[in-house]
Amino acid sequence: MSSYVYKTTRRGVLLAKTVSYQVRLCSGNFRHLEVLKDENNVAIVTMKRAPVNSLNTELLTEISSVLTDLEETKCSGMILTSFSDKVFCSGLDIYEIFKSKPSAIGTSFSTLLEVFIKLYGSTFPTVAAITGHAPAGGCVLGLFCEYRIMVQNFKIGLNEDQLGFNAPSPIVKLMINTIGHRNAELALTSGRLFTTSQALQVGLVDEIAKDRTEAFEKADGFLRRFEMIPPLARNFTKQSMRRALLQDVTINREKYTEGFVSMISLHEVQQSIAAYLDNLKNKKRNAH
Numbered sequence: 001m002s003s004y005v006y007k008t009t010r011r012g013v014l015l016a017k018t019v020s021y022q023v024r025l026c027s028g029n030f031r032h033l034e035v036l037k038d039e040n041n042v043a044i045v046t047m048k049r050a051p052v053n054s055l056n057t058e059l060l061t062e063i064s065s066v067l068t069d070l071e072e073t074k075c076s077g078m079i080l081t082s083f084s085d086k087v088f089c090s091g092l093d094i095y096e097i098f099k100s101k102p103s104a105i106g107t108s109f110s111t112l113l114e115v116f117i118k119l120y121g122s123t124f125p126t127v128a129a130i131t132g133h134a135p136a137g138g139c140v141l142g143l144f145c146e147y148r149i150m151v152q153n154f155k156i157g158l159n160e161d162q163l164g165f166n167a168p169s170p171i172v173k174l175m176i177n178t179i180g181h182r183n184a185e186l187a188l189t190s191g192r193l194f195t196t197s198q199a200l201q202v203g204l205v206d207e208i209a210k211d212r213t214e215a216f217e218k219a220d221g222f223l224r225r226f227e228m229i230p231p232l233a234r235n236f237t238k239q240s241m242r243r244a245l246l247q248d249v250t251i252n253r254e255k256y257t258e259g260f261v262s263m264i265s266l267h268e269v270q271q272s273i274a275a276y277l278d279n280l281k282n283k284k285r286n287a288h
């Protein structure tokens with residue numbers, strides 16, 4: 001099968017149609033991820049759960065497991081991206097939270113929190129190359145990284161309120177930390193999805209790219225900023241900036257999970273999700 005893969009070199013990232021050069025991570029056999037490492041120990045983690053990379057427990061578990069690998073193998077940086085040129089990640093798998101058992105909803109959310117703890121708290125620098133839309137949990141995944149580069153003409157944001165439920169408080173804090181209180185309040189209360197350029201304006205993303213190749217070049221450029229910075233110092237600073245939120249989620253993981261499950265299980269919320277899904281299907285029908 002011929003698929004695009006990414007070659008990273010000391011001087012930059014090249015898009016290539018070859019697999020001969022990469023070193024695959026051998027510690028995991030992943031169904032929904034491709035993990036490649038270059039000679040500088042930079043990992044490119046590509047989500048490939050077609051069609052839209054919705055985050056089910058299996059994909060989240062794989063991401064969590066890769067993050068453990070990357071820590072253990074002292075990876076020097078990570079680029080998180082998508083196989084798709086249209087969707088980075090469509091958020092939590094709606095079918096895992098719609099009409100599902102509380103235990104399944106809880107497992108999915110708790111695994112998302114595990115990914116948060118490992119990705120937000122990673123010792124290595126992280127960058128999201130957002131090659132398409134990133135609503136809800138997709139935006140959340142980008143926010144867990146240190147830097148976001150987004151391809152133009154897509155949408156990103158926390159649209160949970162449109163689905164009938166609110167974003168849990170740690171994610172509200174993360175959004176405030178990223179775009180400020182005023183912008184976060186306005187965005188969250190209306191479930192706003194920003195275009196790529198609007199997202200740049202408020203600081204939700206850090207750079208715009210015209211296409212995937214440029215997104216990778218810029219991601220590589222971000223990682224190279226740290227070549228001359230002692231990793232230990234960099235990591236101490238990162239951890240000190242992130243400690244409060246990390247501790248909160250680590251200590252209260254169960255409480256947040258229970259809160260999310262109770263909220264999602266409410267009859268009104270399930271009705272809103274059903275209406276949202278109908279709307280999604282109608283949009284698709286009308287587009288054809």
Ligand SMILES: CCCCC/C=C\CCC/C=C/CC(=O)SCCNC(=O)CCNC(=O)[C@H](O)C(C)(C)COP(=O)(O)OP(=O)(O)OC[C@H]1O[C@@H](n2cnc3c(N)ncnc32)[C@H](O)[C@@H]1OP(=O)(O)O
Pocket residue numbers: 051052054055086087089090091092093094095112113116133135136137138140159160163167168170171174245249280284
């Ligand atoms: C600080 C610590 C924080 C810790 C974390 C705390 C809190 C985090 C809270 C996070 C909560 C998140 C909730 C969610 O993420 S719910 C999901 C919300 N997602 C969305 O609203 C996106 C919905 N999808 C879309 O808008 C579009 O599909 C699209 C992504 C823009 C792509 O559009 P398009 O390319 O046109 O594709 P289709 O619309 O035709 O979709 C194809 C196919 O995929 C199905 N699908 C789409 N999204 C999802 C999804 N999220 N889950 C499951 N399935 C999805 C869609 O139904 C189509 O299926 P069919 O082909 O069978 O019709």
